[in-house]
Amino acid sequence: MNKLSFIIILLIAVALGCKNNYTPKPYGYYRIDFPNKEYRTFDSIGFPYSFEYPVYGIIVNDVDKNTEPYWINIEFKKYNCKIYLSYKPLKKDVARFIEDAHTLAYKHAAKADAIDEKLIMDDKRKVYGLIYDIQGNAASSFQFYTTDSLKNFLRGSLYFESQPNKDSLATAINFFQKDVIHLIETLKWKNSPK
Numbered sequence: 169m170n171k172l173s174f175i176i177i178l179l180i181a182v183a184l185g186c187k188n189n190y191t192p193k194p195y196g197y198y199r200i201d202f203p204n205k206e207y208r209t210f211d212s213i214g215f216p217y218s219f220e221y222p223v224y225g226i227i228v229n230d231v232d233k234n235t236e237p238y239w240i241n242i243e244f245k246k247y248n249c250k251i252y253l254s255y256k257p258l259k260k261d262v263a264r265f266i267e268d269a270h271t272l273a274y275k276h277a278a279k280a281d282a283i284d285e286k287l288i289m290d291d292k293r294k295v296y297g298l299i300y301d302i303q304g305n306a307a308s309s310f311q312f313y314t315t316d317s318l319k320n321f322l323r324g325s326l327y328f329e330s331q332p333n334k335d336s337l338a339t340a341i342n343f344f345q346k347d348v349i350h351l352i353e354t355l356k357w358k359n360s361p362k
Contacts (some may be wrong), residue, residue: 179271200247202343207350216255216320220354221346230254243304248329251351256321265321269313270297272325276306288314288352295355301345309341310348320357324348 172179203224211218213324221227221242230239230252238255256265276281281304288297297314310326326348 171346200340202340205350207345207354209354216257216357216359217322218356218358219351221251221351225251225347228340234320244344246255247340247344249340250327250329251324251344251348252327253322253324256323258315258317258319258321262315262317262321265315266298266313267321269323273300273302273311275310276302276308279306280304292355295352295357299349308344309337312348312352314352314355316357319359322355324351350361 174209188254188299203222206223207220208223209218209220209246215238217238221358222244223243224246227243228241228243229235230241232239236254236256242253244250258265280302284301286299286301288295288299290296294316295314296310296317300311301308302311308325308327311324313323314328315321326341328340330337
């Protein structure tokens with residue numbers, strides 16, 4: 169009787185103990201260690217603008233077939249990230265360039281969750297424009313344009329060379345957006361009328 173009771177208890181324990189409580193695990197992302205914020209000045213001879221950019225980035229000339237003078241990129245190779253900067257001298261076409269910048273930013277609307285706009289107005293430096301904070305799984309997460317309304321127009325965009333994923337890129341986007349904002353806050357026109 170004892171053996172039979174022991175076997176029955178053992179079978180019940182095995183049957184109850186084999187229950188599987190599966191809990192799905194969330195996806196994990198690599199930890200990214202970012203450097204300390206430190207900046208240096210870009211003030212190349214002949215360029216109509218200057219600004220401060222991160223020491224962990226390198227300035228390279230844009231080599232696209234449609235490149236125009238004073239177009240450069242700031243590359244962050246370790247992070248597969250670039251800030252593209254394209255410059256246009258103004259004649260009487262500021263409205264067209266503003267509309268082009270708006271159109272390029274809103275091309276990402278199909279994949280974006282939202283596009284927040286922030287006005288740039290600095291009378292002392294004569295820097296005016298708009299920042300487009302593009303949220304969601306869009307190819308570009310941050311774009312801007314700046315102008316003095318008379319002679320200079322500079323458009324910029326932040327891109328990561330990876331599949332857009334707002335969850336995995338959120339920390340990096342936040343980190344590099346601060347660098348773009350610092351660039352805008354330190355931008356100076358060299359040929360702007362006083």
